[in-house]
Amino acid sequence: MLPGFGDKAVPDLGVEICGRRLKNPLVLASGILGTGPELLARVARAGAGAVTTKSCGLSPRRGHPNPTVLEWGHGLINAVGLANPGAEAMAQIIAEAKKLLAPLGTILIASIFGGTVEEFAETARVISEASPDFIEVNISCPNVEEEFGRPFATDPKAAARVTEAVKSSTHIPVIVKLSPNVTDIVQIARAVEEAGADAICAINTVAGMLIDVRAGRPVLANKIGGISGPAIKPIALRCVYEITRKVKIPVIGTGGVTTGKDALEMIMAGATAVGIGSAIYYRGIQAFSLIQQEMAGLMQELGYHNLEEVRGIAHRS
């Protein structure tokens, strides 16, 4: 519950995406703590409205050698390299997680990736057997370029092909996760919407690099990684703002949200829900309850009763 509101009405933080009700807009972003059923349930108990599993592909992957995740002063950078146990094992994890989440009323999103369009479709089919509430299609991981080539998210036609293939292999609503590392994210967003995506998650991490001067080489074993955390919030806000101006499907605004104020900014930019990832580094797992308290407090101060009243208001001319 949200303390400190006395007898005043507590603002309603509930949101709806594709007919599914989230008790609050905070969504655990993929790649953070989404490795196993008990950990997903722990995040759910901490107050997340939805939780996303770590991305899985058709077969198991070890990921890159370390260093893979670092904090550098204004955010995190990671190149884990899509380590995962494979689709069959992940389907088991999802099935177990669903049982643990059911009494909590938390929505479960299964994140998938693939090296080819067919792999995306097949992974979606395998995962669908465990009945997650949504499938998130990660076409935007910046950390596996040497192996898989440029992400599908950098080309509107490729992004659309993946979206169509996944849509035709599952009845579960599909979220497509977009990359900010493109010239025109709106073009990609429109392409996946036309291809049948039910929702968009924006943004994945921003490609970057750290160099150690004494070692004279990049710190991440993969050299290039994805930046997350406070440093990328303005980039995410801009992307969500531009996307929601041109597409109708809901957007999960993700990138650098650490406080309730950040979350409201994201919703004002047009997001329906808000991804939470690196905030857990800064505030621990209680980030979910703290951000909700801060959102409710700020909404009350500003005179908002629900998130419908907040959504997209930054678009006013």
Add this chain to the structure above:
Amino acid sequence: MPTVHNLPIPFTISMVKDESPRVKTFVLDGELEAVPGQFVMVWLPGVDEKPFSLVNDSPVVLTVARVGPFTSRLHEKKPGDILWLRGPYGNGFSIEGKKLLLVGGGYGVAPLLFLARRAIKQGCSVNIIIGARCAEDLILAQDFKEAGCQVHLATEDGSLGFWGKAPELASKLIPELKPDVIYGCGPEGMLEALRELSSLWGIPSQLSYEGYMRCGFGVCGSCERKGWLVCRDGPVLKVGGHPQSSLW
């Protein structure tokens, strides 16, 4: 709050000591502010980065067993070479009570030396059981003696000290030592045996676990054990004592 270095910082090796055919101790030219039981991530550029419990913080000391490619490369390092460290991370041991029983299996005994020195400095009496497969693999016994501990040895082949595993010796010593707390670090089977002893005798224990780590600070989930994060909730798990205070 002690400083935590989240980007790797370079430390020059000032001394290397052979503890056993498989284990070396590296003394580094530099300091950290740490609690016994905390760990650092050690980076060898171009090779990998792995977690190691601290054996001392000022100066920084690491005791490393050669168990795979990374530790083999680490064992090639000489005085004057550089290691990159970030941390310290995790919840370490907390010193509770006056009579402590420490139980270390194999190279797991190393971080207990850090704990023993701190505890003795605080006026605790410390008994340590060092267990290994054979006499050759028993390490740091002299260091524990010099720190002021009562040292008990156990080998699985009976080549030195008690013939059997460390927890078996612990179960013989507990009635006589009546420790306030049992501290353990070593292989999984040893920790499980200590957990059972802990509940059998109603003595709280603090056990240090291992996991495959990536971030080291509780976001990636790589080291998860049924919802428990070795890097951030642990590596020390308190059993039967007061609940572990943590950021969670």
